[in-house]
Amino acid sequence: MKAVVLYDSAFGNTRHIAEAIARSLDGTGAEAVQVPEFRPKDLHPGDLLVVGSPINGWRPTPIISAALEAFGPDQLHGVKAAAFDTRVRLFVHGDAAKKLSDELRQHGAEIISAPQPFYVKGTEGPLLPGELEKAAFWARSLLHAVGR
Template sequence: MKAVIVYDSVYGNTKAIAEAVAAGLGAGARAVPVAGFVPGSLQAGDLLVVGSPINGWRPTPAIASALGDLAGGGLTGVKAAAFDTRLKLFIHGDAGKKISRALQEAGASIIGGPMAFYVKGTEGPLLAGEAGRAAAWADELAAAMK
């Protein structure tokens, strides 16, 4: 299994979560900034995890554009999951849910509900324990791939 964790990051928090997920998945997993993502590199059975900070109640424009490029079945046979980074507020938007829906519409099989990881303040840093939560989530994703 090959695993690609595609992310967009403004202050480095989403990148840190993507790298923690890649490390948790182990060999064959790599975190890739959205600008370096090559959709054609995925094959049936691979894992695609997509993450974004919440930007105006949704994923960043770069992530939305990349997901738009995959529309119409570009992910058939690929397993997928989504996450976002956000402030811990009562009202905050849900980029992870929107990413998950777009992945499913592109033909991916969603293997876990979208995850939220929390930052302190607008720019971060991540709240204590969030990188550990990301690694634990990676274990859950790996188990779901079996």
């Protein structure tokens, strides 16, 4: 199994979370890959795909949405997947991670975790204290979910 952490990032906060997740996916050769460098043909059944985006207008960024929309109907069949977003802690906010999970499922991926939010202070960040540690813990839970 190989792992890819695909992300888009506006102010660097989502990138930091993606990198923390990739570092914590021990033994998978995981790397954090920003959308323009992503090669969907490199994913195979049994691989792990983690996708993240900041919330942008109550949804994932257009570039990450377009990357997922480019998958064929069953192109992710056999791929394990999970999604996360970065957001400001508000009473009412969007849920990019849930939308990403739904999109991954529509393309055949097996969702192995509930969508995960990570919090920033203000629109541009920085990440709130403890969020990188939370990302590392979540990544290890993903490994457990795939039996590693």
